[in-house]
Amino acid sequence: MKLSKFLLGTTIGLAAGLAALYFKRDTRALAPAVKANTKLFDDFSAVDLGEFTDHLTVAAADPSALVLAQQQEDYVSEGTLTTPPFDLPLFKNLVASWNALTPAGTAVEVEARVGVDGYWSEWHSWGRWSTNAPSSSVVDDNDDPRASVDTDTLTVKAGSASQAQLRVHLYSNDSQQTPVLKLVAASVKPLQRDLMVDHHDVQVDRVIPAPAYSQEIRDPKLAPGICSPTTISMAVNRQNADILPEEAALRNLDVAYGGFGNWSFSTAMAGSLGYKAYTAYTDLDGLRKQIALGLPVGVSVQYSNHQDQADYPYVENATGDTAGHLLLVTGFTKLDGVDYVAVNDSYADSDEDAKRLYKLDQFSEAWHSRVAYMIGENYAGYERLMQPNRVNVKLIANEAHDAFQINLNEQVIAITPEMIVKKDSYDASTTTVAYTLDDGGQTETTAQQHFAYAKTDDEGRILLDVNALKQAHPEASTVTVYVIRLAAPTLVGTISLGTQNA
Incomplete structure (x- = not known):
C-alpha cells in the first residue's frame, strides 16, 4: 500500500511526542516515544482515492471530508474507505468512533479488524448508524476465534492484538443525498501501561x-x-x-x-x-x-x-x-x-x-x-449544524382550549398516548412532549428552563389546560411545546395563554 498517500491524521498517546532519557554503558540515548493508543483519521484531503476508497470522493465544499461519488448527477448507493493497518500498543479492548453527517436516506457503518499474533481477525461492525433513522449495534457478530464486538467495544478473545485496521461504508438510498464522513478513529486500552497511575505531568487548576x-x-x-x-x-x-x-x-x-x-x-x-x-x-x-x-x-x-x-x-x-x-x-x-x-x-x-x-x-x-x-x-464551516433539527408547527386549539392539534404544512400529525408512555422497549414511535413557559426566568440554555411533560388523547392531540396554566403562572404569556421524536426533527409550537392561540 502507498502509505505516504494516505493522510494518517492524528495520533494521541499518553506521552506521545515526549522522549525519555536512558543510560546504557555510560552512553546517553533517546528512548522511542510511547506508542499512541488512539488513532484518528480526521483529514481525508490527501487520500489516494484509488488505493484506499471505492466509489468515494472528497467533498467539493470540504476537501477534508469524504462523500459518495456521483454518476452523472446521482450519488452512487454505497462507497467504502479502508485505512492502512496501523500499530497500537498491545491491547485486548478497542472502541471505534466516527463523525458523519447522515441526511435522510443515508447511513454509515464502521468496521474494524485486529492483528493477533500475526493473523488478522474477521471484520467486525459497529452497526449501521444514522441520525435520521433508528440505529442499531450488531446483534449477531461474526463467528471469529480472535475477536468479537459487544455493542461498542471489540474484545480480543485470546492473547492480545498489536495492530488494527478500520473500514467505513457510506450508504444512500436517495440518489440526491450522501453521507459526509469527517472522522474515523480507534482507541485501545493498553495492556503494558496502567492508565490508573496518575503521573500528574499536567498541572491545571x-x-x-x-x-x-x-x-x-x-x-x-x-x-x-x-x-x-x-x-x-x-x-x-x-x-x-x-x-x-x-x-x-x-x-x-x-x-x-x-x-x-x-x-x-x-x-x-x-x-x-x-x-x-x-x-x-x-x-x-x-x-x-x-x-x-x-x-x-x-x-x-x-x-x-x-x-x-x-x-x-x-x-x-x-x-x-x-x-x-x-x-x-x-x-x-x-x-x-x-x-x-x-x-x-x-x-x-x-x-x-x-x-x-x-x-x-x-x-x-x-x-x-x-x-x-x-x-x-x-469543525470550521459546520457551525450551522450545532443546533438540533427543529421544525415550527401550528398548535390548533379546541373550543375549550385544553387540547391542541399539531399542524405541519396543513398536515395533521397525531401523537397517540401509546407513543409517549413507557414501554418494555423503545421503538421508532417513541416520542416526548415537553413544554415550558416564558414566566420571566432567564437561563443560559433552553434545557435549564423548567420543563413539564404533556399527555395526549386518542385523537393524537396534546392535552394542556390553558386556563389552569394561566392561573398557576400569571406572569407567563406563552407556552412553548417541543414534540421530540426518534430520528426525526423536533416539532416546536407555541400556545398563547391569552384568549387566542399563537
Whole structure:
C-alpha cells in the first residue's frame, strides 16, 4: 500500500511526542516515544482515492471530508474507505468512533479488524448508524476465534492484538443525498501501561462553567437511562449548541442495546452536530489537557455513596449507587490541600445540585473504565449544524382550549398516548412532549428552563389546560411545546395563554 498517500491524521498517546532519557554503558540515548493508543483519521484531503476508497470522493465544499461519488448527477448507493493497518500498543479492548453527517436516506457503518499474533481477525461492525433513522449495534457478530464486538467495544478473545485496521461504508438510498464522513478513529486500552497511575505531568487548576442538567427531572420514561446523552448535551451546550437532553437521547438510541449508553453512538451524535468528537481510553493527565483547553470531558464511572458496601468504589458526596454511569468532568481544583475533580453529575435530583466536587483519589477509582468522551470545538464551516433539527408547527386549539392539534404544512400529525408512555422497549414511535413557559426566568440554555411533560388523547392531540396554566403562572404569556421524536426533527409550537392561540 502507498502509505505516504494516505493522510494518517492524528495520533494521541499518553506521552506521545515526549522522549525519555536512558543510560546504557555510560552512553546517553533517546528512548522511542510511547506508542499512541488512539488513532484518528480526521483529514481525508490527501487520500489516494484509488488505493484506499471505492466509489468515494472528497467533498467539493470540504476537501477534508469524504462523500459518495456521483454518476452523472446521482450519488452512487454505497462507497467504502479502508485505512492502512496501523500499530497500537498491545491491547485486548478497542472502541471505534466516527463523525458523519447522515441526511435522510443515508447511513454509515464502521468496521474494524485486529492483528493477533500475526493473523488478522474477521471484520467486525459497529452497526449501521444514522441520525435520521433508528440505529442499531450488531446483534449477531461474526463467528471469529480472535475477536468479537459487544455493542461498542471489540474484545480480543485470546492473547492480545498489536495492530488494527478500520473500514467505513457510506450508504444512500436517495440518489440526491450522501453521507459526509469527517472522522474515523480507534482507541485501545493498553495492556503494558496502567492508565490508573496518575503521573500528574499536567498541572491545571480550572473549573469550566458548563451548564449542569439533572437527568432525573427529564421525561420520566427516558430519565433512568439518559446519562450519556445528557452528558453530551452539557458538553456541546457549553460551547454553542442548545440541545435538550431528550433530543440528544432520541438521536442516540441503540435499538439492539435497548438504551442510550452506546459510547460510539454518543460521540457520533456529538459529531453530527458539527463537533470533533470521539471516544478514547485515557488517564487523568488526558482529562487535565482537555480542561486546560477549555473542553469538559464525559467519563464512564461506577460508584456508591455508601462507605460500608463493597460492590462499587466509594465516592463521598456522590448522589447514590450506580453500576454504570456517564458524567461530565468540568475541572480540577484543590481545597484545603485536597485535590478535587469538578463534575456535572446528571444523577443529581436537580440541575442546581448536579454541580459537584469529588475527591480526586475517589473519582479515579470510580473511573476505572478510563473511557472518555473527547468533545472538541466545531469543525470550521459546520457551525450551522450545532443546533438540533427543529421544525415550527401550528398548535390548533379546541373550543375549550385544553387540547391542541399539531399542524405541519396543513398536515395533521397525531401523537397517540401509546407513543409517549413507557414501554418494555423503545421503538421508532417513541416520542416526548415537553413544554415550558416564558414566566420571566432567564437561563443560559433552553434545557435549564423548567420543563413539564404533556399527555395526549386518542385523537393524537396534546392535552394542556390553558386556563389552569394561566392561573398557576400569571406572569407567563406563552407556552412553548417541543414534540421530540426518534430520528426525526423536533416539532416546536407555541400556545398563547391569552384568549387566542399563537
